[in-house]
Amino acid sequence: MMRAISVFMLLCLTAQTVYASTSIYGSAFDYKKAQSTSAYFTGKSPAEIALYCKGEYLGTMDISACSQFRYEGAIKTLNKKVAEIEKITRNYDREHRANGEPEALPFFEKAQANWQLYRDNYCYSEVYQVGQASLHFVYFWDCMTRMTKNRLDELTKPDTDE
Template sequence: MMRATSVFFVLLLVANAAYASSSIYGSEFDYKKAKPASTYFSGKNRQHVASFCKKEMLGTMDLSACAQFRYELAIEALNKRIQVVEKILEADDKDNGTYGEPAALPFFRKAQANWELYRDNNCYSDVYSVGQASLRFIDFWDCMTRITKQRLDELTNPSQDD
């Protein structure tokens, strides 16, 4: 009986280790596959979530969901701004095209795609450099939010110099 219990215990440890290695804390993380924060805050509107996220003493999962929520707000604002910029560039390209000038919009789209790669790789580098830690995904979402807000500011106030 003792031997059967020992074998069961070992199998349980192996299964637990295998499960842990497949969690978001033990493997690569693809933020594009993450469920929206609204799933975590089911039944709450944005104002309720924003108010909740301002509380002190939140648990790790709450902190992570709040960090993702802030990123989702930032990327939504950036995407709206990109639509405005693209419409402006499209109109400018049409006007400038009558003079034989090359179009700017394709280059803006390439720049935006490269900026996204920069942001993603920068934040993945940050999160993986700390190794396995329960707060690392909070840091990831905070990084994504910070860089996204910087890009939004660049596109909103393009003529402002530092």
């Protein structure tokens, strides 16, 4: 009887370990399928969310949502800047086309798409190196925000030397 209990306990512990290794922190993550933080912070304005996220003693889910919120703000700003650049470039391309010169916009669009692919892969790589952790998604969103802000700086201050 004691042996049967020991075997049962061993099976329970093994099953518990297997279950834990398939937690949300260990599974593949597609940020494009993530729900907007507006659903998490229902009824709150962006200013209220920003103020809340500056608070201390936030729980893990709140910290993660705040990190995603910061990314959403950064990507919104970047997308606005990219749209402005595309509009200006489109106008220049009309002149270039009229003079038989190559157009710039297709190259800018490819560069932006490749940058986005680089950012995504770099941040996935960075966060998966950490392994399973309760702040798994915080690391990911922080990386995405950091790289997005860096790209915005590249586009808004292209001639600035470091």
